[in-house]
Amino acid sequence: MKNNQKPKLKDVAELAGVSIGSASRALSVPHLVKPVTLEKVSAAVLKLGYVRDGAARALASRRTHSIGAIFPTFNNPAFAEAVQALQQRLSELGYHLIISSHEYDQGQELICVRNMIERGVEGLLLVGTEHSQSVHDVLNSSKCPFILMWFLDGAHPHHCVGFSNEEGGRMIARHLISLGHKHIAMIGGVAAYNERAHYRRVGLVGELLQSSIELPGSRIIEQPFTLEGGRAGLRIAMEMTPRPTAIVCSTDVTCMGAIAEARIMGIKVPEELSITGFDDIDFAAVSVPALTTVNVPSSKIGISSANNIVSLIEGRPFARRERVQIELIVRQSTAACPD
Known part of the structure; x- marks a missing residue:
C-alpha cells in the first residue's frame, strides 16, 4: 500500500495474516471470531488506521x-x-x-x-x-x-x-390534597405542540376537581422548561390573590428555578410554600430542599x-x-x- 492511499480491507488481512473473509468477520461480528484472529485484525486496523467504508457496505448489503x-x-x-x-x-x-x-x-x-x-x-x-x-x-x-x-x-x-403524563399529574394532585393544600398554582410549559405540558396539566386539573378544588387558567403559568422559566413563574405566582401555598412545576429543572427564586424572595420552602417537580432527574435528590417529584424511568x-x-x-x-x-x-x- 502506498503512503497516500487509503487502507483497504485486503491490507488489513495481509498485515494480520488472515483471509479477507476472516478480517471482514472480525470487524462485523467480532463475538463470532476466535480471540487470536480478532487480536491480529484489531492490531492491523490500529496500525493502518483503517476505517470501513460505510457507504459501500450499505450499498452491498442494502442495510x-x-x-x-x-x-x-x-x-x-x-x-x-x-x-x-x-x-x-x-x-x-x-x-x-x-x-x-x-x-x-x-x-x-x-x-x-x-x-x-x-x-x-x-x-x-x-x-x-x-x-x-x-x-x-x-x-x-x-x-x-x-x-x-x-x-x-x-x-x-x-x-x-x-x-401517562396525565397519571403523573394526578399523582401530584393527590399528594398536595393529602397535605391540605387548596390554593395551588402551576408553572407549566407552553402547551402548544407539547404533550408533556398539556397532559400533566390535564391530570392535575382533573384530579383537583374531584376534590372540588379549581385550578383556573389564570393560575396556570406558561414558561419555558428552564431555570429562568421557573424563576419567572414563581414571581408571577407570588403576585396572585390569594397566594398559592403549593406550586406544581412541569419539570424538575423548572422546579429548581422556582425554589431558587423563592429563596431570593425570602419565601421558605416547604414551610411557607410547597413546590413539586416532574422527571426525578439526578439533581432532584440533592437539591436543597430535595424535590418531591414523579420518577420517570x-x-x-x-x-x-x-x-x-x-x-x-x-x-x-x-x-x-x-x-x-x-x-x-x-x-x-x-x-x-x-x-
Missing part, C-alpha cells in the same frame, strides 16, 4: 444498521439519560444511533424525519404520540418502521413505549425502545404498547399546608 431518534429538545436531563441508554443498547444490538431535535417546532420535526429517512435509517424513534399529518404521511410513504416513545397519552394505533424507556425498534425491523415479536411504571417520590420540597 445501514442505523436508527434515528428525534427528540423535542436536549435541554432536559431526562432526555439525555434516555439517549445514553438508547445508544448503549443499540450498540449492543449492532446498530448505530443518529439523533436530532426540533425544539417543539412541527415544521422542523418534519425536516428531521425527512433527513433521517434520506440518510437511510432503518427505523425511527419519535418522542410523543402527537405528530403532524405530514410526518405520518412521510413515514407511511417511505415504509420506515417507527416507534413512539416516552408518552402513552392520547388515542393512537402506533407502536409505543412510555408512560428514562433509562428503561431508552432500553425498551431500542429493543422494540430492532425487533420491529428484524421481524421479531415485541410489545406493541409497552407501559413503564412511574411513581411519586416524596422528599423535602413539600409539607402540610401552613395555617
Whole structure:
C-alpha cells in the first residue's frame, strides 16, 4: 500500500495474516471470531488506521444498521439519560444511533424525519404520540418502521413505549390534597405542540376537581422548561390573590428555578410554600430542599425502545404498547399546608 492511499480491507488481512473473509468477520461480528484472529485484525486496523467504508457496505448489503431518534429538545436531563441508554443498547444490538431535535417546532420535526429517512435509517424513534399529518404521511410513504416513545397519552394505533403524563399529574394532585393544600398554582410549559405540558396539566386539573378544588387558567403559568422559566413563574405566582401555598412545576429543572427564586424572595420552602417537580432527574435528590417529584424511568424507556425498534425491523415479536411504571417520590420540597 502506498503512503497516500487509503487502507483497504485486503491490507488489513495481509498485515494480520488472515483471509479477507476472516478480517471482514472480525470487524462485523467480532463475538463470532476466535480471540487470536480478532487480536491480529484489531492490531492491523490500529496500525493502518483503517476505517470501513460505510457507504459501500450499505450499498452491498442494502442495510445501514442505523436508527434515528428525534427528540423535542436536549435541554432536559431526562432526555439525555434516555439517549445514553438508547445508544448503549443499540450498540449492543449492532446498530448505530443518529439523533436530532426540533425544539417543539412541527415544521422542523418534519425536516428531521425527512433527513433521517434520506440518510437511510432503518427505523425511527419519535418522542410523543402527537405528530403532524405530514410526518405520518412521510413515514407511511417511505415504509420506515417507527416507534413512539416516552408518552402513552392520547388515542393512537402506533407502536409505543412510555408512560401517562396525565397519571403523573394526578399523582401530584393527590399528594398536595393529602397535605391540605387548596390554593395551588402551576408553572407549566407552553402547551402548544407539547404533550408533556398539556397532559400533566390535564391530570392535575382533573384530579383537583374531584376534590372540588379549581385550578383556573389564570393560575396556570406558561414558561419555558428552564431555570429562568421557573424563576419567572414563581414571581408571577407570588403576585396572585390569594397566594398559592403549593406550586406544581412541569419539570424538575423548572422546579429548581422556582425554589431558587423563592429563596431570593425570602419565601421558605416547604414551610411557607410547597413546590413539586416532574422527571426525578439526578439533581432532584440533592437539591436543597430535595424535590418531591414523579420518577420517570428514562433509562428503561431508552432500553425498551431500542429493543422494540430492532425487533420491529428484524421481524421479531415485541410489545406493541409497552407501559413503564412511574411513581411519586416524596422528599423535602413539600409539607402540610401552613395555617
